[in-house]
Amino acid sequence: MINQKLPKIWYGGDYNPEQWDREVWKEDERMFKLAGIDVATVNVFSWALTQPDEDTYDFSVLDETMDRLYKEGVYICLATSTGAHPAWMARKYPDVLRVDVQGRKRKFGGRHNSCPNSPSYRKFSVQIAAKLAERYKDHPGLLIWHVSNEYGGYCYCENCAAGFRTWLKERYGTLDALNKAWNTRFWGHTFYDWEEIVVPNELSEEWGGNRTNFQGISLDYRRFMSYSLLECYKLEQAELKKYTPDIPVTTNLMGFYPELDYFEWAKHMDIVSWDNYPSLNTPVSFTAMTHDLMRGLKSGDPFMLMEQTPSQQNWQPYNSLKRPGVMRLWSYQAVARGADTVMFFQLRRSIGACEKYHGAVIEHVGHEHTRVFRECAELGQELQSLGDKLLDARTQARVAIVYDWENRWALELSSGPTVALNYVDEVHKYYDALFKMNVEVDMVSVKEDFSKYDIVIAPVLYMVKPGFAKRAEQFVSAGGTFVTTFFSGIVNENDLVTTGGYPGELRSLLGIWAEEIDALFPDQKNEIVMKQDWNGLSGTYECGVLCDLIHSEGAEVLAEYGQDFYQGMPVLTRNRFGAGKAYYVASSPDEAFMESFLANLCEEKGIKGLLPERAPEGVETARRVKAGKEYLFLLNHNAEAAEVIIGDNPRQDLLAHSSVSGSVTVPGRGVVILES
Amino acid sequence: MINQKLPKIWYGGDYNPEQWDREVWKEDERMFKLAGIDVATVNVFSWALTQPDEDTYDFSVLDETMDRLYKEGVYICLATSTGAHPAWMARKYPDVLRVDVQGRKRKFGGRHNSCPNSPSYRKFSVQIAAKLAERYKDHPGLLIWHVSNEYGGYCYCENCAAGFRTWLKERYGTLDALNKAWNTRFWGHTFYDWEEIVVPNELSEEWGGNRTNFQGISLDYRRFMSYSLLECYKLEQAELKKYTPDIPVTTNLMGFYPELDYFEWAKHMDIVSWDNYPSLNTPVSFTAMTHDLMRGLKSGDPFMLMEQTPSQQNWQPYNSLKRPGVMRLWSYQAVARGADTVMFFQLRRSIGACEKYHGAVIEHVGHEHTRVFRECAELGQELQSLGDKLLDARTQARVAIVYDWENRWALELSSGPTVALNYVDEVHKYYDALFKMNVEVDMVSVKEDFSKYDIVIAPVLYMVKPGFAKRAEQFVSAGGTFVTTFFSGIVNENDLVTTGGYPGELRSLLGIWAEEIDALFPDQKNEIVMKQDWNGLSGTYECGVLCDLIHSEGAEVLAEYGQDFYQGMPVLTRNRFGAGKAYYVASSPDEAFMESFLANLCEEKGIKGLLPERAPEGVETARRVKAGKEYLFLLNHNAEAAEVIIGDNPRQDLLAHSSVSGSVTVPGRGVVILES
């Protein structure tokens, strides 16, 4: 449990009373009660308010807010406020300002704007964290620390350059090792002095966001920036722990956010929390996958849904309203997949600056007679009725999908063979097929213990880090099923190609050799032609993006290409390795293939979906397990009601407070939680 | 009358003899006569020529030009030449160079390139204006002053930053007031010292042209830049007035140009003038609306058409020729809507640099035997024959459409709810429907005296400035019809939301509450379903972009949404308020709705089109009135002739010199002016 003080699914969100007059605060309290709000995240952007100059601290507003909220039964998620530095600091200590990827020194503005290697920023952020911890360490309302906010963005200033060189010395020891790792003899880039190394941005090696001349330096700079920002987090965290060793510390992550290696971050977080802002055209299964990834960051631990909007967003091109029921549905989706909190950005809508058209529990009209507020209040009631039943419940997946940020960086930085390859989308393809089959999945790091799983899928595992191949082999030897795809096993952790034949270190496990890799134009397709019927996987399927031209070196050929000059070469292979099997999917298949293929793998392993038969289209399933009980979630993303077969065992419908068996009707955009 | 010296519609344009040898000048004079040219705008870009260094002035070429032209019967529109600073000035006084929105200090180049807060630019521009005024104050050819050229573009240098701070102190008095107006507690941006404020550009708060983190500072910076450039104009103007208090002063505006608040500018201009460069795909009614806006800048005063091209432009992607007749047609369109001059850029085509493919009266071939010259010469004759008949004639519209630059800035800077909203296009939708009905319209500012009108339409009046709501209520109370739309009444002049329910200050006038605002994807539509037939406005129409979810608070519901979860909620309402009515159009309707809706409003008020029945498609109408006479313009934008019913009163066809009644045939791309 995150904190024993509030033994239920926390319900609340960001709250910025400092933007409002006192009379409004009373209304807030009244409406929080109506809505069942029991947690408020405060102080997120109050640095300038609490520290008006270098030597002055003024916690009066925060004192009052915390006391007031606690008195009204609202606990506090207390932010350290270091997500945006004050204007006076930018003016007096310009080293806090970043230099951007174009090489431009920034001026004061925006948020998430501090150079992570700025001595001033580090000093002042640690100071304010310490002041807060010292002051509120014994406050009864304090539930959890929220360090900074949505860490992200890179800096390219001289302090970062110096820090980068230090980090590189640590990593490589010698310039010889570095020159080798970056292959600097290409284009005559050999470094003879550490000081010759400059940061890779548009003034040196990079352009267009993710294009680079030297993958090695650009990859390392992403590592270094993720590390530098994490250092800032850790410095504050250490300060907080000095005063409140038992209060958990988190910072809000952002799902598949590309710039930070969250697996590294999660190691230093007491609990993962994240902000869920799907676009209107984000597939439901993509959001589900993201929740599963957030759960996977700490190997299955529950997480916090720190932010979601009650209705509208403001930064998308077209910010549609969340349709009636959708906010509740998506809230339970989070809970179903491991969230122990349901929290919003924000509790009261601001009236000025760029987020004034972002939804809130209390809208600009200010009263409770709105659709949005009513839906929030109803959910608040419902969550109270659930008590602590679901808290700390776990998911028990037998299938794992591997996701890796460094692999993603390397893929995105790569020049060639195609711009059409989107790593996250390829991962999602596999996830989506399992999602539709109602099969539980864990999203795991390359370092996860695979022995917990029957099936491990590592789509486009371009980069194979030290030890991975051996662990994959051990997993398969022991009976596991391993799946990987085209363009895998190509490089090591420095993005240097493993010579001797693709897929490099995975070659003997897979029993194949990929001689060439063809890139298809977006309108071009090839075919997967099954050599024989495999449980309904038969005939011809489409594939595209990349086509590895592979030769079997022992693997069984299950399907061949149907077109082009490599017609007849293998496109799907299975290699028996010890007691297990390793599959290679040499191109990016269509949905029909994916579903049948994964269904067969699950069947081989006796893995079943959560329901006796597949749920109707648009109905999502998930399960959490705790103390011998299992909680089955049925989430109907359709506008219309759906009939779901649940089997003959009687189960308790937690929200309807009734017993059901056989089948259950889930209303349009409705939720059913069945206990058994 | 602009200047008694030339009591007719002025005919001429920009003339740059300094780019040519003397022998060409003689040809110019000969051809000006052939073309009926009687005014030349000179000295527009001659600063470098007349002031070759800081201490030297050389007016010899200009002296000769003015004397020569006057002798040949050509009057002078004399520019102050400050639209582009000399190279020597850029080198010696780099403060005249701008810093751009990306934060880059410019070097010498381009035009309209001076920092408006540069002390050097202000000093030198005032000096040259004074020199010119002193020298030519008694020149008999001098008709009017043309200050600088097409003011525009913003600067972000340190002089501007300092000026901005001064302007802010003036506007807000205290930092507290400023912090409140900008809502700086959002994202912890509180300022404790004026010096902490930096200009909002890509290095601080803005990106992508119109995106900003803080609407408050960005909005104020637009105000400040408009003000700063206007200050430059006013400084020169003051100097000119010292020497020639009776010579009118203008500068050439650019229609709906986004960067300057022309309503503020017009206050300081003796006459409005503007440059009309429609694209080939600009709707005719859009150009008409722009002329009406230019007329509206000074509440109906005639204006100058300062520039148009005789044929081709050069800076559009595809620069088609003006088809035969089009130059004349568009010239009369300007006159019909209030222009008392018809002037070109330019009289002789330059042979080098970026405008050499811009059309001119005298083309590169240099002689009069071109289609373009012939058309110019014919129009010159015709304008001479019109004499002073139309000069100073007025338009008498009973419908006003409100347009406001600050509202536009605030809308464009807003983050959410949609990128699809284009303020000017929404305004044009209303204008276009009235245009097709041959109903006269004034384009007016939010500060205009509404009592002159029967109907006032304020599309998307997002920002309601102090006093506006009260004046709108007075207007309706007294019997007026007021129309506004979705996303209106949201913010005050600082872009701070008016809490308590949209449409804020307009809520009681309109008798509705807008609870939510849905943003539709571009391919998404909703429906306007009329509750009953209203004079042919019946059945179902399409709407889109944004849909306000409104509740009636007294207003009569005329139509409801036909789709989505807010089906059945009001989309068109009418609120009786005192003796008048206030309409709310809660979404952006299709053309069919717009025409019937506005026809009904006009009918309620007894407002009729200019003709007994609607003019054939493509035939534009307009009317000017003077000394008891009315001049009806029929402008046929079709390639084919059109028969127009004009009613039984006999009228004088001014161009054909005949009397007509019943109907009149307007040739393809032809013009008829009927006096009665």
Next chain:
Amino acid sequence: MINQKLPKIWYGGDYNPEQWDREVWKEDERMFKLAGIDVATVNVFSWALTQPDEDTYDFSVLDETMDRLYKEGVYICLATSTGAHPAWMARKYPDVLRVDVQGRKRKFGGRHNSCPNSPSYRKFSVQIAAKLAERYKDHPGLLIWHVSNEYGGYCYCENCAAGFRTWLKERYGTLDALNKAWNTRFWGHTFYDWEEIVVPNELSEEWGGNRTNFQGISLDYRRFMSYSLLECYKLEQAELKKYTPDIPVTTNLMGFYPELDYFEWAKHMDIVSWDNYPSLNTPVSFTAMTHDLMRGLKSGDPFMLMEQTPSQQNWQPYNSLKRPGVMRLWSYQAVARGADTVMFFQLRRSIGACEKYHGAVIEHVGHEHTRVFRECAELGQELQSLGDKLLDARTQARVAIVYDWENRWALELSSGPTVALNYVDEVHKYYDALFKMNVEVDMVSVKEDFSKYDIVIAPVLYMVKPGFAKRAEQFVSAGGTFVTTFFSGIVNENDLVTTGGYPGELRSLLGIWAEEIDALFPDQKNEIVMKQDWNGLSGTYECGVLCDLIHSEGAEVLAEYGQDFYQGMPVLTRNRFGAGKAYYVASSPDEAFMESFLANLCEEKGIKGLLPERAPEGVETARRVKAGKEYLFLLNHNAEAAEVIIGDNPRQDLLAHSSVSGSVTVPGRGVVILES
């Protein structure tokens, strides 16, 4: 012959052994033998390796490489390595770093990254060239010098600015002349001091790549940059010639690369060499045209194919594999059009940095059992069997197409009349029609001796340089056929319009006057209506982009416009001038017109295709002639075999070693070379 030491078509490519360990070198040698490699380009990017600091040179790796290769029968194309400066140099002498078009000082990174006017770069590049020449002047393996690499890119630093001013003084003598040439009185840009001139980039006159306010300065800056880079080449070349006067010197060009005037460059190159990287959607005839241009740079001299990829590229969006046979086919295409070498980038694929997915003879797998290696080895054998037969053979075209870089710059910099005009595409339209007719074409400069040809085609010859018109007139007077098109004869070498009527200096030769130039929207077309049947050229064709509205001044009107207000005006004219004819094509015609039109011109001159009848679609023809023998190439770009009629004369099939007549079957993607 390029170098007597290797009297055959050279076969090899770029080789970077310094990126590999010694054990790999042995494998290289073994595989080079298998592949028939006899030339290796080395040292291209080894500057940092051979000169680790300012005072140290270390040639040990290069010594070993050269000795080793020579011992194994591989000759050396020795690069001077100045295509990328070392990191230490960038740090110690930052003047070697460029300032980019946005005005940003670069840091160390990339390649082709040195400022061409940097004193340090010039000093160090000349030094390293001298060191190399001195050291290897007597090395028996040394075949040719390869200076730097793919020169290109512009710099805008203060050293370049100073150099530009010096170059301008040289070109114009006085500021008066310069002001006149740039027409600086436009927009008041008159310069009174040379120091006032700044470089034209995004901080001054340019934006968006090719847009400029002042064509004059921008055009001159392109000339100056081409000159500056050429100066760097010449400085190194001079050094090399001191030590090895008899070793040829080249640098690798890039076909239609826009930034350098290769006609100027070729004057200083002993042999032209170039890198051929067509996109997958580059038309075959475009590649053919590019080869012909490279041959035309030195008036028909054979050239080197310095680089091509054995299979994949890496920098295109979708990097498809070269299909089986395509590498051989394209290699022979180069030879057919004048190449005396077939060389690859590169011999062994690198494992790190941005070109690791670029194909190579030896792939990452490292052995010879790959499709790509097999194809390379087979070609190696074949080329050996051809011996010196084709070396130094020439092409004998009777048709020339004029191409001019300065004309291209002026067209691209021009503001108006259309953005749709692509000079190279217009040139290619004419080339393509002749290509399909199997007619040989020379691509020539505006300064070429036209008397060698029967037909000279100069599409869109916008800029007419001094002397050209006279030479064109002499050519036609003497019986030649001259063709030019719309938007020709407009400006002089300074982009100043020739007044008095388009097409300016070409007007009397063409016997027409172009009064206006209409620009069509992309979806707009006009028609070419033939006045009478001319050998099958009859009826109506489409045209677009631009339409000159012309009047005949003596020329015969062959076709008229079919639409719009200029319907009936001439669109195709023929002017008899002396003994010849000058044609004017007043718009951009469709393919059908182009083929019939050019067929007629060829027929008038008795010019025939290379075959008795037109080759099947997709079959390319070319011919080289040497010592009374002719070599006819048949290149089948189709996937399927094609039957080609070759006539009754028996010919020797060089690759099949058989005698053929009548017709010959060319396999899909196959090549036949017929000797007769």
